[in-house]
Amino acid sequence: MTRRILLPLMFVCATVVGLFIGVNFASPELYVPQNHSSSQYHVNPQYSEITSWQSSRDLMEIMSALMDDTGSVVVKIREKDFETAEREYRRLVGQGHNFENIVVDLELSETEMGEFNRYNQRNQELIRRLLDDSKRFEELKSLEVRYRDEKNPSALYSVTYEGEGLKTQIQEVTRQYDQQAPAFTLLGQQFSLNTTGYLQSVSEVESLAQEAGATQETRKAEADTLKRTSPVTAMPASVDSVTLEVQPDQATFGDTLRLTAWLTGRFPGEQTVDVYLDSQRWASGRSDATGRFQYDLLVDRVRAERHVLYAAHEGVYSPLVNVTIVPTDAALSLEVRQLAERNVSVSGTLTAAGLPVPGAEVNIYLDNIRVMNTLTGGDGVYRAFLPLQAGMYTFRTASSDSTFPLRAAESPPLTLTVSGRAGAQSVITTIMIYATFLILFSMGAVVYYRHQRGGGGPFEFRNPFAFLKLPRRKEIPARTPPEPAAAAPPPSEEASPPPPTAEEAATTPDRSREFVLAQYRQLIIGGDHPNAVQGLYLFLRDQLARKYRIRDHRSFTPRELWRLTNNKTCFGDFTKFIHLYETVRYGGAALSPEESESLVRWFEGTSSAVESDSD
Amino acid sequence: MLLAVVLAALSCIPLYLHLTTSTAEFSRYNTQWNGTSLFFGDLEERGAVMVTDLAGIPSYPDSRLLLLAPDRAFSAGDLGAIRSYVTGGNTLLLADDTGTGNQVLEGIGARTRILPGNLSSLDFYLWDTQSGRYQPSSVIASVTREDLLTSKVEVILLNKPAAVEGGEVLAETSLMSWMDTNGDRRINPDEPLGTYSVFARERVGDGTLYVLSDPSIFTNGMVQLPGLENNTLFLEHVKDAPVLLVDQSHSRTGEAGGLIPLLAAARSTKVMELLMVAIVSILIAYLFHRRIL
Numbered sequence: 001m002t003r004r005i006l007l008p009l010m011f012v013c014a015t016v017v018g019l020f021i022g023v024n025f026a027s028p029e030l031y032v033p034q035n036h037s038s039s040q041y042h043v044n045p046q047y048s049e050i051t052s053w054q055s056s057r058d059l060m061e062i063m064s065a066l067m068d069d070t071g072s073v074v075v076k077i078r079e080k081d082f083e084t085a086e087r088e089y090r091r092l093v094g095q096g097h098n099f100e101n102i103v104v105d106l107e108l109s110e111t112e113m114g115e116f117n118r119y120n121q122r123n124q125e126l127i128r129r130l131l132d133d134s135k136r137f138e139e140l141k142s143l144e145v146r147y148r149d150e151k152n153p154s155a156l157y158s159v160t161y162e163g164e165g166l167k168t169q170i171q172e173v174t175r176q177y178d179q180q181a182p183a184f185t186l187l188g189q190q191f192s193l194n195t196t197g198y199l200q201s202v203s204e205v206e207s208l209a210q211e212a213g214a215t216q217e218t219r220k221a222e223a224d225t226l227k228r229t230s231p232v233t234a235m236p237a238s239v240d241s242v243t244l245e246v247q248p249d250q251a252t253f254g255d256t257l258r259l260t261a262w263l264t265g266r267f268p269g270e271q272t273v274d275v276y277l278d279s280q281r282w283a284s285g286r287s288d289a290t291g292r293f294q295y296d297l298l299v300d301r302v303r304a305e306r307h308v309l310y311a312a313h314e315g316v317y318s319p320l321v322n323v324t325i326v327p328t329d330a331a332l333s334l335e336v337r338q339l340a341e342r343n344v345s346v347s348g349t350l351t352a353a354g355l356p357v358p359g360a361e362v363n364i365y366l367d368n369i370r371v372m373n374t375l376t377g378g379d380g381v382y383r384a385f386l387p388l389q390a391g392m393y394t395f396r397t398a399s400s401d402s403t404f405p406l407r408a409a410e411s412p413p414l415t416l417t418v419s420g421r422a423g424a425q426s427v428i429t430t431i432m433i434y435a436t437f438l439i440l441f442s443m444g445a446v447v448y449y450r451h452q453r454g455g456g457g458p459f460e461f462r463n464p465f466a467f468l469k470l471p472r473r474k475e476i477p478a479r480t481p482p483e484p485a486a487a488a489p490p491p492s493e494e495a496s497p498p499p500p501t502a503e504e505a506a507t508t509p510d511r512s513r514e515f516v517l518a519q520y521r522q523l524i525i526g527g528d529h530p531n532a533v534q535g536l537y538l539f540l541r542d543q544l545a546r547k548y549r550i551r552d553h554r555s556f557t558p559r560e561l562w563r564l565t566n567n568k569t570c571f572g573d574f575t576k577f578i579h580l581y582e583t584v585r586y587g588g589a590a591l592s593p594e595e596s597e598s599l600v601r602w603f604e605g606t607s608s609a610v611e612s613d614s615d
Numbered sequence: 616m617l618l619a620v621v622l623a624a625l626s627c628i629p630l631y632l633h634l635t636t637s638t639a640e641f642s643r644y645n646t647q648w649n650g651t652s653l654f655f656g657d658l659e660e661r662g663a664v665m666v667t668d669l670a671g672i673p674s675y676p677d678s679r680l681l682l683l684a685p686d687r688a689f690s691a692g693d694l695g696a697i698r699s700y701v702t703g704g705n706t707l708l709l710a711d712d713t714g715t716g717n718q719v720l721e722g723i724g725a726r727t728r729i730l731p732g733n734l735s736s737l738d739f740y741l742w743d744t745q746s747g748r749y750q751p752s753s754v755i756a757s758v759t760r761e762d763l764l765t766s767k768v769e770v771i772l773l774n775k776p777a778a779v780e781g782g783e784v785l786a787e788t789s790l791m792s793w794m795d796t797n798g799d800r801r802i803n804p805d806e807p808l809g810t811y812s813v814f815a816r817e818r819v820g821d822g823t824l825y826v827l828s829d830p831s832i833f834t835n836g837m838v839q840l841p842g843l844e845n846n847t848l849f850l851e852h853v854k855d856a857p858v859l860l861v862d863q864s865h866s867r868t869g870e871a872g873g874l875i876p877l878l879a880a881a882r883s884t885k886v887m888e889l890l891m892v893a894i895v896s897i898l899i900a901y902l903f904h905r906r907i908l
Contacts, residue, residue, distance in 0.1 A: 037743075041640055041684075041712065042774040042831035043750055044648050045840045048741035054755060055737035056789035106737060106749060111802040113791075191790065368801075 055106060059113060062099045064193050066120050069095065071197030073127055074204045078211075082135045089124075089131060096120055107369045112187060119184040123177070125402070130173045130205065136279070137166045137212055144219055153226040160216075160223045161310050161317045165279030167209075167216040168308040174209035176305075178202060240265035244275070244311040244318035252328040253405045254353035255299045259283060261311035261318060263291035275311050277302075282309070299325060301359065304405035325405045328352055332362070334411035336395045338418055339385070347383040349376075350399055352406050356380025360404055365396040392417045513539065513607055517600065529591050533584045536603045540574070540610075547610050558582060569613050573605035641684045641830060641867035648836030651683070651868050654850070655861075663859040667869075669693045672700045678858035679706040684830035684867040685715045693865070694722030702820025708764075708853060710830035712777040720826065727782035727817045727826045734776045734811055734828070735800065736792035751800050752776075756786040756813045764825060764852040765814070770845050773813060774837055776829035782815030785825075833868075 037047045069092045076085035096117075103109060103117045140163045147155040181202045188195040245260045261273050268291025275283040275295065287293040293311070304327035311318040330352040338344050346364055350357040362382045364372045376382045382397070394415050400408035516539045523532035541561055545553035550564060562578045565571050580599050583589045591599065639645055643655035666672060669689075672680055673696060680700060689697075701707050701723050709716045714731040735751035742749050754773045758765045762785050771786050778794070793806040802808065817824045831837060832846055840846075863869030 037745070038775075039640060039649055042649065042834060042836070043741065043743075043752060045741055045753070045774065045836045046648055047744070048750055048753070049744050050740055050840065050842060051742045051749075054789070055739070056791035057738070059737065059791065107801050108737075110804070112808060113802075 055102065059099070059102060060191065060193070062095055062102070063113075063116060063188070063191060065095050066092065066099060067188050067193055067195055068197040070120075070123055070127065071199075071201035071204070074130070074201035074208075077127075077131055077134050078204045078208050080134075080138055082131065082138070085131055089127060092127070093124060096124055104370065109365075109370045110368055112190060116184075116187050116191075119180055119187065122180060122402070123184070126173050126177050130170065130177075130208070133166045133169045133173065134208065134212075137163060137170065137215070140166070140219075141215070144222075148222065148226065151226065153223060155315060156223045156226055157317050158312065158315055160219050161276070161312070161320065162279045163216050163219055164320055165276060165308045165310070167212045168306065169278050170212045171209045172305045174205050177205050240316070242273070242311050242313050242316050242318040244309065244321050246309055246321045246323050249322065250324045250326060251299045252326050252353070253299055253330075253357070254328075254355045257297045257299060257323065259293075259295045259297060259309070259311070261287070261293040263287050263293070263313055263316075265291075271313050273311055273313050275309060277309050278307050287313075299405065300357070301403055302405055303403060327405050327407050330357060330399065330404075330406040330409035332397055332399055332409040332411040334395060334397050334414055336414045336416045338416065344386045344388050344393075344416065344418060345383065346386060346395060346397070347381065348397055348411055349380045350382065350409065351380055352404075357399075357404060357406065360399055360401040360406075362397050362399045365398065367394050368396070388418045390418050513604070517603075520600070524591065524596055530585050530588070533581050533591070533599065536577075536599065537581050537585070540577070540603065540606055543607060543610050544570075547613065558585075568609070570606040570609035573602040573609065577602040577606055639867065639870040641834065642870045643863075643868045644871050646835065648834065648839075650835050651833050653835045653838045654833045655868065658854065658859065658861060661854060661859065663854075663861050665863045665869075666860050667864050669696045669862065669864055672696055672705075672860055673703060675700075675705070675858050675860055676703070677705065678860055679708065679856035680860040680862060681853070682707060682709045682711075682716065682719065682862045682866060683833055684713075685709075685711055685719065685862075685865045686713070686867045687715075687865050689718050689722065689865060694719065698723040701822035701824060704821035706823045706825070706856070707819075708825040708827065710827040710833065712775065712829050712831070714777070716826070720824075723819055723824070725782075725817050725819050725824050725826075727815050727824065728780045729826065729828055730778040730780050730811075732777055733795040733798055734773075734778050734788065734792065734813070735795040736788045738789045738791065740772050748800065751795065754788055754792065754813070756788050758786045758814075760785050760816075762816060764849065766852060768845050768849045768852070771814060771832070771849055772837070772840075772843055772846050773829040774831035774834070776813050776831070778811040779813055779815045779826050779828045782812075782817040782824070782826060784812040784814075785816055786814035787812045830867075 037044050069088060073085050073088045073092055076082070076088055099120065100117055103113050106113075108114050109117075140159050144156060144159045144163075147153075147159060181199070185195045185199060188198065241264050243262045243264075247258045247260070248255070251257055259275050261275065262268075263271055263273065269287060269289040271287050271291070273285060273287055273293040274281050283295045283297055285293055285295055302325050304325050306322060306324045309321045309323055330350060332350050333348040335347050336344060348362075350360050350362060356376070356378075357380050358376055358378045360376045360380075362374055362376060363370050364374065364384055364386070366386070366388075371386065372384050374382050374384045376399075392415060394413050396411055396413045398408065398410040399406075516535055520532045520535055523529070523535065537558060541553055541556075544550060544561065544565065548564070548568070550556075550561075553561065556564075558578050558581060562574060565574050568574075577599065580591075580595060580602070584591055638647060638650075640649050641651050643651050646652045664675070666680070670692060672678075680697075682697075697707065697719060707719075707723075709719060709729075711729050712731065714729050717728055720727055720729070733752060734754060736754040737751065738755040739749050739751050739753045740755055741753035752775045754776055756771045756773055756776075758768050758770065760783065765785050788811045790810050791808055792811050793802050793808050794811075795801075796806060797803060813828045815826050817826070832850070837843070837846065838850070861868070
């Protein structure tokens with residue numbers, strides 16, 4: 001009764017549970033946090049890391065500080081307090097880095113914050129130049145006083161010329177600073193930032209440029225006056241004057257500027273001539289015997305703006321020459337390819353006017369987020385490596401290095417699907433694991449099947465773990481040495497020799513019937529009737545199997561084997577043999593001498609019948 | 616045999632759990648992160664009334680009705696009942712981010728509206744560990760006005776909220792927030808930055824309407840999140856009412872499946888509960904009698 005209730009109950013339970021599992025079987029989805037990281041209505045907070053980051057407050061604070069500090073640096077420059085200005089500038093740069101880090105971390109490069117960052121970077125660059133130029137311009141003032149006191153018009157002219165270059169630079173910086181002021185101010189106002197400090201800096205920079213212009217005019221006038229009033233001996237002995245010609249007066253990236261200087265005086269030949277660009281020595285060489293100096297300069301890393309050039313030889317200066325460098329278009333190529341282990345190579349070339357641009361900064365964008373910047377090599381080629389997770393990415397590169405007279409260049413976007421090789425490996429590994437399991441399972445099934453059926457055939461079972469078996473304690477009893485023909489016994493399912501001598505004798509096909517009978521009689525004398533009769537049976541079993549091609553005969557019981565001989569000539573004797581065999585072997589009965597002889601008779605009868613059977 | 620019985624009983628446990636829990640979003644029977652079982656467990660302990668028919672709510676004077684995550688249309692009768700309820704001097708708190716609640720707002724004559732969308736902000740509190748990127752939809756909104764529900768609450772942490780338009784702003788996002796229309800979790804040129812209201816109040820008749828643009832703050836995931844003292848305090852204020860009514864007729868919080876309605880009904884009356892205990896006792900007694908156990 002109980003069984004009648006419980007078994008159906010369990011069956012019903014198992015079926016119902018199975019049905020519920022089966023519903024999900026078609027689309028199995030084990031619980032992992034990724035599966036439940038978000039839904040239409042919310043993200044799973046337990047799957048994310050909690051970070052209380054009120055970025056807007058940080059960003060606003062930094063943006064506000066950047067606008068204010070820009071103003072204070074300029075004010076300090078105007079006040080000629082360069083030490084404080086330098087300190088304030090370093091602080092400004094530090095804030096700028098913090099801001100840029102947040103912009104990068106929060107992927108804001110292409111937003112108003114990114115724009116603010118770019119304006120700020122440009123501002124800082126201009127302020128750096130303004131600080132350096134103003135500092136040098138101020139140093140020239142003390143030199144000017146010294147040379148005037150020394151009544152050295154030559155040195156005073158050098159100061160004047162350098163001052164002219166610096167003035168031009170300050171005015172250029174002012175122009176650029178003014179140029180981006182409206183947009184930067186508007187951006188600050190969008191974020192409700194106080195732009196007063198920044199707007200003040202704009203007017204301060206303008207005043208600074210005006211001051212530099214006025215100072216320079218005074219300086220030039222004083223140098224001219226000193227030149228007129230000073231004795232002639234103050235002039236250099238070998239060269240009286242230097243002139244400079246630059247062709248063309250407007251150039252772009254890749255153009256060649258031909259600088260030609262003439263030295264005139266008593267010994268103008270083979271003198272050293274220096275050519276200055278914006279007060280920085282740009283080229284140097286020796287004049288020929290006639291005092292002519294010529295130099296071809298390739299325009300590469302020069303800002304796109306108006307520049308001042310002059311040539312000089314030992315305190316003799318040429319008149320100032322203006323050269324305008326205009327920006328040109330640049331081309332940026334991009335090649336993306338996946339290397340091993342999810343490493344992606346990003347490379348390309350930056351060219352302008354058909355020439356490579358060396359040493360230019362190139363920014364690499366991944367899905368519109370700037371992830372890296374690198375420099376072009378001497379051949380204009382840039383190259384970077386990005387470790388990426390598997391997935392599809394859009395790559396883009398851009399270059400807007402303002403130290404070159406180039407317009408901003410951007411590569412066409414490229415899309416690359418990064419394959420997860422590790423994933424493929426795991427699939428292969430999984431397949432191999434399953435295949436190995438399947439093979440092992442199949443082998444096990446075959447082995448089990450053979451074992452159950454008693455071996456034989458092409459896959460006769462051999463115990464693969466036989467070597468692990470300990471040797472039996474019972475030693476094999478001594479027996480008659482085998483005949484030479486029986487030297488090589490067939491493979492047996494047991495690695496160790498079987499204990500009963502009769503069995504071994506019987507299962508060895510080459511052993512003669514007489515030998516088996518001799519063994520039988522020996523065992524009968526010893527009182528071991530079961531093993532004695534088994535020896536005879538095993539002999540007949542093997543003989544029958546060989547004769548009638550019975551496969552897996554070892555797995556047959558005596559009765560099953562007997563049934564197989566039903567229509568054979570040996571059937572009669574074998575029937576009697578089997579009957580008595582079972583009585584002794586399984587019934588435990590002892591053979592009487594008569595029964596023993598009868599058994600031998602039936603054994604011989606069966607064996608002879610099998611031998612003589614033509615089937 | 617005993618083993619067989621034990622196995623049969625054990626096999627029923629997952630079946631029971633499967634049938635008596637829900638995975639529906641916001642469901643009070645959902646014990647996972649996106650369910651509201653914790654919040655509702657607290658409400659039940661406080662004796663909150665689960666409303667299955669809105670027609671009856673006007674009969675609860677000086678009460679507060681919570682309408683969380685509505686997901687189905689309201690009939691004219693329902694809207695009339697809510698209007699009578701609110702204008703009669705009661706309080707309605709509507710938390711919705713899909714815009715379904717706008718039908719209620721319109722129906723009761725309020726000017727406040729929910730603006731569905733993927734409101735995002737640079738003021739966030741979750742960082743996606745897998746992608747290594749921030750979750751801009753985990754918005755931190757600042758409380759801008761003192762109110763009964765925002766007393767001593769400085770910020771409200773939201774989870775994929777929408778925005779609220781109109782009413783008196785009680786909490787809003789920072790200036791650096793945007794509607795992430797394309798869902799790329801970034802600020803795009805066509806997604807301008809700005810401040811968005813997320814919690815507003817409006818007087819409707821003699822009553823008060825509160826509109827919160829995010830019902831997710833009631834979910835288990837948010838309630839269990841450590842370090843959200845402000846949210847905890849805010850939820851305390853929400854639950855702190857003399858009579859608290861919680862709509863179950865139009866809210867996702869009332870969604871159930873499997874045997875939940877039956878079990879809920881069984882547990883809802885003492886007679887049914889006693890009947891179930893009696894049946895189980897008889898079954899066990901029979902098994903002992905038959906020497907199965």
